[in-house]
Amino acid sequence: MLGFRRVPIACRSRLKALRGLYARYYNENTPEVRGLRLLGAWLSPSQFEQFNAEAHFDVVGCATGRRYRIHYGTQANVHELDDEGGLKMGWCFVPQGRLVPGDVMLAQKIALETSESRALSVAIRFAPNRKVRDDRLALIRQVLSGGSNGSRRPN
Amino acid sequence: MPTQIVMNHNGDTRYHFDARNAEALAKAEERFKQLTGEGFTAAVRTKPGEVIKINSFNPKAEETVFFPRLVGG
Numbered sequence: 001m002l003g004f005r006r007v008p009i010a011c012r013s014r015l016k017a018l019r020g021l022y023a024r025y026y027n028e029n030t031p032e033v034r035g036l037r038l039l040g041a042w043l044s045p046s047q048f049e050q051f052n053a054e055a056h057f058d059v060v061g062c063a064t065g066r067r068y069r070i071h072y073g074t075q076a077n078v079h080e081l082d083d084e085g086g087l088k089m090g091w092c093f094v095p096q097g098r099l100v101p102g103d104v105m106l107a108q109k110i111a112l113e114t115s116e117s118r119a120l121s122v123a124i125r126f127a128p129n130r131k132v133r134d135d136r137l138a139l140i141r142q143v144l145s146g147g148s149n150g151s152r153r154p155n
Numbered sequence: 156m157p158t159q160i161v162m163n164h165n166g167d168t169r170y171h172f173d174a175r176n177a178e179a180l181a182k183a184e185e186r187f188k189q190l191t192g193e194g195f196t197a198a199v200r201t202k203p204g205e206v207i208k209i210n211s212f213n214p215k216a217e218e219t220v221f222f223p224r225l226v227g228g
């Protein structure tokens with residue numbers, strides 16, 4: 001026979017607090033959040049501000065001086081920009097393995113800023129005809145502001 | 156304390172080492188050689204937002220980040 005025991009109120013509130021603590025700890029230590037924290041620490045001040053505001057940031061290729069926009073994501077998230085700042089061409093290149101968005105974006109930034117030609121040589125081009133979803137803006141802002149146990153980037 | 160940050164599916168794994176400890180230094184250098192030998196790229200920050208790729212171990216770098224070989228997506 002199944003029996004349900006009533007949990008005393010004091011115990012229930014302790015359980016609720018424990019669940020909240022666990023949820024908070026979990027949210028602050030997910031791979032995604034850790035990746036965003038690392039990325040935030042390695043962005044330039046202007047890239048940091050842009051990422052915080054728009055969920056993407058621009059980098060300048062070291063070899064050609066071309067501008068690229070790196071969107072939040074793990075694939076097909078890099079676009080070359082034209083002179084007016086419009087999306088000109090998509091370049092898909094990612095680090096091997098299943099990395100979180102922040103890590104992928106940091107690797108793409110470093111690659112374009114230090115070895116652009118090599119990065120583009122492995123990249124697959126795609127037409128920038130789809131809108132990239134920047135739907136993680138709330139999380140990005142929370143992490144970059146230090147609200148998810150993150151530390152604001154050093155100045 | 157210098158830190159080597161290796162990207163992986165968990166976000167990253169961090170290895171701190173004491174640059175004044177010869178044994179820790181040798182271990183960190185060995186890790187650098189192993190990772191770059193496997194195709195990882197190593198990079199350090201020279202100032203906020205400015206990064207350079209390095210091909211040899213730099214014991215003075217505050218943080219060295221390693222990411223796996225790039226492939227077309």
